[in-house]
Amino acid sequence: MSQKHPVIAVTGSSGAGTTTVKRAFEHIFRREQINAAVIEGDSFHSLSRVEFREAVKKAETAGNLHFSHFGPEANHFDKLADLFREYGETGGGKKRYYIHSDEEALFHNKRLNTELKAGEFTPWEEVPAGTDLLFYEGLHGLVVDGAVDVARHVDLGVGVVPVVNLEWIQKIHRDGAERGYSADVIVDTILRRMPDYVNFITPQFSRTDVNFQRVPTVDTSNPFISRDIPTPDESFVIIRFREHRGVDFPYLINMIPNSFMSRSNTLVVPGGKMGYAMELILGPMIEKMIAAKRKA
Numbered sequence: 128m129s130q131k132h133p134v135i136a137v138t139g140s141s142g143a144g145t146t147t148v149k150r151a152f153e154h155i156f157r158r159e160q161i162n163a164a165v166i167e168g169d170s171f172h173s174l175s176r177v178e179f180r181e182a183v184k185k186a187e188t189a190g191n192l193h194f195s196h197f198g199p200e201a202n203h204f205d206k207l208a209d210l211f212r213e214y215g216e217t218g219g220g221k222k223r224y225y226i227h228s229d230e231e232a233l234f235h236n237k238r239l240n241t242e243l244k245a246g247e248f249t250p251w252e253e254v255p256a257g258t259d260l261l262f263y264e265g266l267h268g269l270v271v272d273g274a275v276d277v278a279r280h281v282d283l284g285v286g287v288v289p290v291v292n293l294e295w296i297q298k299i300h301r302d303g304a305e306r307g308y309s310a311d312v313i314v315d316t317i318l319r320r321m322p323d324y325v326n327f328i329t330p331q332f333s334r335t336d337v338n339f340q341r342v343p344t345v346d347t348s349n350p351f352i353s354r355d356i357p358t359p360d361e362s363f364v365i366i367r368f369r370e371h372r373g374v375d376f377p378y379l380i381n382m383i384p385n386s387f388m389s390r391s392n393t394l395v396v397p398g399g400k401m402g403y404a405m406e407l408i409l410g411p412m413i414e415k416m417i418a419a420k421r422k423a
Contacts, residue, residue, distance in 0.1 A: 129215030130423040133260045133416050134280055136211075136268025138168075138331050139287035148287050148339065149264045151405035155413050156262075164214070164258040168265010169225035171207045172196060176246025183319075195316075197323035202267060204275045211280035214254065214261045224249045259417060269331040278334045283412060286335035293343050293357065295350040314351065337408065340365040341398060362398030365389070366408065382407055 137148045156163050174182055179201060186194035194200060206221070213220040226232045226245050235249050236242060243249060254261070269278040269286075278284065289297070295317060302308040302316075332338055341364050343357035368374050371392035379394055380386050383404055386396040396404045 130419045132215050132218040133282040134211050135262050135283045136281045137264040137285045138268035151402050155410050161259045163262040164254045166263040170223050171203045173203050193322045195320040195323045197320050199272050204272050208275050208277045220254045221251045222254050223251045269334040284335040286332040286338040289341040292347040292350045296353045300356050336369050338367040359398035364396050364401045366394040368392045
């Protein structure tokens with residue numbers, strides 16, 4: 128952990144809503160004029176799209192039905208820990224990009240004079256010099272796997288984790304609508320990921336400083352037949368603080384209508400106020416972090 132070169136990690140599984148947190152941080156960075164080095168979690172996968180599909184087939188042939196993007200076999204946990212450690216020490220490190228689409232391929236090929244395709248990685252390159260902090264958003268920002276401990280290098284950890292049925296509904300609808308996957312394929316992916324989800328994703332939420340968990344107020348008991356995703360207005364957000372001392376709960380309750388405390392370290396807000404609540408809560412944390420950086 129570092130005062131001079133702080134590391135922020137937003138972690139959450141696929142479809143969990145980490146993009147909402149990313150947007151809240153972007154608003155804070157712009158308002159406070161903070162220059163952040165942005166790291167995408169997908170860039171630390173160890174296999175390209177084609178390689179991953181081949182690895183899944185090979186694993187299934189060998190009797191392993193649980194090879195997934197959530198586990199260590201498909202990720203560079205060690206390189207991610209090295210980046211967080213090096214950035215904390217020097218403000219530098221190595222990063223790259225995973226190319227999600229043809230549009231991204233066109234952008235990076237022009238930038239790097241390469242001929243990369245969607246589903247591939249750009250070459251490793253240096254983190255830009257002179258940034259104020261490192262901001263990571265992805266699957267494994269606080270992961271621990273044996274001797275590899277990514278979480279120990281994080282100065283502020285934020286978890287985004289809807290209840291599991293809601294998470295599945297979001298994935299089913301996204302993969303079906305945006306990627307054209309059949310229901311059977313999506314369910315197979317959920318089942319294949321489950322051991323790695325339990326072992327490498329969920330433990331991270333015990334290491335975060337703040338968790339944002341969306342809980343629907345409509346029936347999601349069978350996510351596989353749900354016709355639509357519950358809206359924010361059909362949800363509450365449970366916000367859990369690891370260290371609640373120093374949190375001004377009366378101020379937050381006053382600023383966020385219809386919010387309340389359910390435990391001494393837990394605030395509940397209407398789902399439609401999630402982004403606003405994030406800015407109210409995370410903004411002062413970032414300001415404090417930057418003030419300590421400048422003093423150091």
